[in-house]
Amino acid sequence: MGKKKKDAGKKPKGKTPTRAKSRSFPDDFPGPARAMVIMAHPDDAEFVCGGTIARWCAEGWDVTYVVATGGDKGTHDSEMHPEKLAAIREEEQRAACRTLGVGECIFLGYPDGFTSESAELRGQIVRLVRVHRPDVVITWDAYERGFNHRDHRNIGVAVADALYPLVRDRLFYPADEEDGLDSHQVNEVLLAGTANPDFEVDVSQYWEKKLDAIVCHASQIGGRTREDFLKQRQEQAGGNTQQPMVENFRRWTIRRAQAQPPEEKK
Numbered sequence: 121m122g123k124k125k126k127d128a129g130k131k132p133k134g135k136t137p138t139r140a141k142s143r144s145f146p147d148d149f150p151g152p153a154r155a156m157v158i159m160a161h162p163d164d165a166e167f168v169c170g171g172t173i174a175r176w177c178a179e180g181w182d183v184t185y186v187v188a189t190g191g192d193k194g195t196h197d198s199e200m201h202p203e204k205l206a207a208i209r210e211e212e213q214r215a216a217c218r219t220l221g222v223g224e225c226i227f228l229g230y231p232d233g234f235t236s237e238s239a240e241l242r243g244q245i246v247r248l249v250r251v252h253r254p255d256v257v258i259t260w261d262a263y264e265r266g267f268n269h270r271d272h273r274n275i276g277v278a279v280a281d282a283l284y285p286l287v288r289d290r291l292f293y294p295a296d297e298e299d300g301l302d303s304h305q306v307n308e309v310l311l312a313g314t315a316n317p318d319f320e321v322d323v324s325q326y327w328e329k330k331l332d333a334i335v336c337h338a339s340q341i342g343g344r345t346r347e348d349f350l351k352q353r354q355e356q357a358g359g360n361t362q363q364p365m366v367e368n369f370r371r372w373t374i375r376r377a378q379a380q381p382p383e384e385k386k
Contacts, residue, residue, distance in 0.1 A: 263276070
């Protein structure tokens with residue numbers, strides 16, 4: 121991501137992604153299940169949903185990361201160059217995944233700042249979803265009205281379009297079917313970085329695990345330590361560290377029964 125750090129709109133057309141009433145995980149939520157986290161840059165996930173991922177992994181979820189760019193522009197170091205920074209940030213992201221318990225981390229290799237809401241990117245996402253078949257996807261809220269990095273915006277739009285209806289309908293990207301990949305339906309989507317959350321996950325027991333993952337991204341945190349983040353947490357809580365820690369999302373629930381195979385003739 122760029123140097124601005126996250127603290128831990130226009131609505132899409134169509135009526136199928138619906139807003140659920142405000143709920144807290146795990147009310148009516150699947151689990152343990154398969155989740156895919158699709159983000160723009162190394163470190164995005166740790167800042168906005170690292171506690172959720174730590175919790176899910178501890179509870180037996182199978183979690184896969186997809187990171188669109190190498191984050192190769194996110195530095196003020198005059199001696200750094202993009203290829204070196206991308207390699208550093210990829211290893212930082214893999215270390216964070218190991219810390220949280222993420223099973224696999226896939227890098228798409230786009231240059232930082234140069235993602236586009238393209239058929240190619242949508243196709244890559246569709247194929248990965250058909251391969252890994254997640255029950256839940258976490259991605260950026262592309263429709264956030266405030267400041268929104270272009271890569272966050274483009275990834276959010278591309279994922280939304282890929283999940284509905286492309287990944288579900290077999291005639292989109294038919295080469296997948298030729299390769300033996302069936303269509304897939306994702307019913308639950310959690311949008312991170314939203315100004316209008318309606319869903320929260322209590323990550324109180326996993327907050328320090330989230331910090332362990334954040335500090336893996338040493339190139340991005342300006343020399344801050346785990347203890348610095350803990351102190352910041354205490355200051356924000358006004359000394360009341362018993363206050364629950366939650367991560368907030370906007371939830372889309374997509375419901376449409378998949379076509380059933382025709383009955384065999386008797």
